[in-house]
Amino acid sequence: MSTSTLQYEVPGISCEHCRTAIGKEVTAVAGVESVDVDLDTKVVSVRGEAVSDAAVRAAIDEAGYDIAPGA
């Protein structure tokens, strides 16, 4: 299994609080090695091994944010 990166557009991201909240939830997903939240592009990049797309989406939802439709 190799490391890959998943990306999600989350329009609701606006500040450091958002970055922290999403980072905390997504980091807890199995296989995740790093989470990068870009405040300018509002893109969440998740790097890890065999990371479940559904689990990351659930974690972002759990943090209180919506992923852009189709993203």
Ligand SMILES: [Cu+2]
């Ligand atoms: Cu915020």
